[in-house]
Amino acid sequence: MGLKTKEDYFDSLRRLNLRLFMFGERIENIVDHPIVKPSANSVAATYELAQLPEHEDLLIASSHLAGERINRFTHIHHSRDDLIKKIKMLRLLGQKTATCFQRCAGMDALNTVSAVTFEIDREFGTDYHQRFNAFLSYVQKEDLVCSAAMTDPRGDRRLTPSQQKDPDSYLRVVDETANGIVIRGAKLHITGALNSHEIIVLPTRAMRPEDRDYAVACAIPSDSKGVSYIYGRQSCDTRKLEGGEIDVGNPDFGGQEALIVFDDVFVPRERVFMMGEHQFCSRVVEVFGAYHRSSYGGCKSGLGDVLIGAAALIADYQGTSQAAHIRDKLVEMTHLNETLYACGIACSAEGSELPSGGYLVDRLLANVCKLHVGRFPFEMVRLAQDIAGGLVVTLPSEKDYKHPELGQLLQKYLQGVPEIATEARVHILRLMENMTLGTGAVGYLTESLHGAGSPQAQRIMIEREANLEHKKQLARDIARVEQ
Ligand code: SF4
Ligand code: FE
Numbered sequence: 516m517g518l519k520t521k522e523d524y525f526d527s528l529r530r531l532n533l534r535l536f537m538f539g540e541r542i543e544n545i546v547d548h549p550i551v552k553p554s555a556n557s558v559a560a561t562y563e564l565a566q567l568p569e570h571e572d573l574l575i576a577s578s579h580l581a582g583e584r585i586n587r588f589t590h591i592h593h594s595r596d597d598l599i600k601k602i603k604m605l606r607l608l609g610q611k612t613a614t615c616f617q618r619c620a621g622m623d624a625l626n627t628v629s630a631v632t633f634e635i636d637r638e639f640g641t642d643y644h645q646r647f648n649a650f651l652s653y654v655q656k657e658d659l660v661c662s663a664a665m666t667d668p669r670g671d672r673r674l675t676p677s678q679q680k681d682p683d684s685y686l687r688v689v690d691e692t693a694n695g696i697v698i699r700g701a702k703l704h705i706t707g708a709l710n711s712h713e714i715i716v717l718p719t720r721a722m723r724p725e726d727r728d729y730a731v732a733c734a735i736p737s738d739s740k741g742v743s744y745i746y747g748r749q750s751c752d753t754r755k756l757e758g759g760e761i762d763v764g765n766p767d768f769g770g771q772e773a774l775i776v777f778d779d780v781f782v783p784r785e786r787v788f789m790m791g792e793h794q795f796c797s798r799v800v801e802v803f804g805a806y807h808r809s810s811y812g813g814c815k816s817g818l819g820d821v822l823i824g825a826a827a828l829i830a831d832y833q834g835t836s837q838a839a840h841i842r843d844k845l846v847e848m849t850h851l852n853e854t855l856y857a858c859g860i861a862c863s864a865e866g867s868e869l870p871s872g873g874y875l876v877d878r879l880l881a882n883v884c885k886l887h888v889g890r891f892p893f894e895m896v897r898l899a900q901d902i903a904g905g906l907v908v909t910l911p912s913e914k915d916y917k918h919p920e921l922g923q924l925l926q927k928y929l930q931g932v933p934e935i936a937t938e939a940r941v942h943i944l945r946l947m948e949n950m951t952l953g954t955g956a957v958g959y960l961t962e963s964l965h966g967a968g969s970p971q972a973q974r975i976m977i978e979r980e981a982n983l984e985h986k987k988q989l990a991r992d993i994a995r996v997e998q
Contacts, residue, residue, distance in 0.1 A: 518585070703774055704774070730789060751954055882973040
């Protein structure tokens with residue numbers, strides 16, 4: 516098949532037979548549903564940009580398996596340059612969509628499974644890596660989107676998977692046949708679940724020997740028998756059902772999360788990449804965490820570029836752009852945003868080769884990156900709202916604006932500087948509302964906080980990777996002490 520166009524991608528989604536529920540109802544025409552469509556458009560941008568010669572360097576890579584041209588979202592990184600290009604690609608996509616474009620979680624999962632299956636095989640003599648490469652080759656040839664299904668419901672967080680009152684609180688293997696395994700459980704807030712062709716299931720935490728049945732990694736087609744999806748609501752999502760375009764803020768693009776239920780789903784053996792090797796669950800979590808935490812330095816700085824641009828525009832429209840404090844706030848936003856990007860680039864530039872031959876970002880710097888991502892967008896949102904003024908939350912609706920009588924009043928009283936149409940001001944304020952409070956805030960704020968692990972997970976990794984003993988020795992040497 517080779518590289519898909521945007522239209523090929525939409526056609527392929529239409530061929531999937533996904534069991535989706537939203538607002539208590541089964542949704543049949545998923546792709547064209549007004550709440551889903553913007554999220555599919557965001558993923559489609561990863562196909563569309565790959566077709567453009569000016570973005571080829573970032574979006575096209577060469578498969579290490581077949582040597583063919585593939586979309587970088589299906590690529591296994593084999594150099595620091597690959598890791599850096601990934602960050603640049605994600606920033607570009609963030610700039611073009613101003614939302615979560617969803618395809619990176621699967622890319623990071625592919626890279627994780629490639630690395631860890633190699634290491635499991637080396638330890639136990641299994642053949643997972645070969646199985647994975649066969650799957651990867653299919654994903655690359657068909658240019659597929661994979662979702663990364665990692666986070667389990669986790670029930671009582673004091674207990675391990677096997678200690679839970681409800682054994683399905685973590686996804687597990689409930690049966691094994693000659694040809695494969697049967698899995699049961701659920702995965703929460705799975706990014707781009709409905710826009711994916713494949714689901715890559717990964718363990719979400721370190722496991723003990725008694726948690727063996729929970730130590731499972733595999734891949735299944737997203738429309739496998741027994742798989743159901745329940746759509747995740749986003750703040751202001753039903754504005755997409757109103758038929759307008761101003762009030763949604765970002766009319767073309769959106770993000771998507773869903774809860775996936777696995778009700779005794781059969782997984783053929785060739786698609787099982789870990790089963791029972793509990794010793795490697797923490798390795799999966801660490802490697803995926805490092806990859807995905809670095810990814811945020813790319814995507815979130817791209818979103819930040821759009822927010823900074825909107826804040827600067829609204830200052831122009833309102834006649835405040837020359838005020839010293841507004842200029843300083845834009846400088847501060849830029850400083851915060853470029854710090855995120857710098858962290859994404861830094862952990863990539865300091866990446867190193869894995870036993871599998873793939874490349875992994877520097878783990879300490881990737882965790883520092885993500886810890887910043889959990890903070891700076893919130894500060895940038897505060898500054899953006901400060902620059903915008905109260906209208907960002909008190910603006911009348913699109914219908915008032917289009918009403919013959921009210922519209923005239925709003926034209927008159929919402930006018931900023933005379934050279935700028937009132938409508939432009941309203942559009943930009945709605946975009947800012949979307950990114951800071953509406954559907955877009957899911958990707959820009961809360962996902963920045965909790966996606967790829969909450970801040971405490973990064974702090975734990977930072978403590979682990981800090982190498983304090985080395986730093987103590989540096990201090991001893993300088994101070995001429997020996998203890
Ligand atoms: Fe990609 Fe960023 Fe969305 Fe994660 S949060 S899937 S890195 S766009
Ligand atoms: Fe994410």
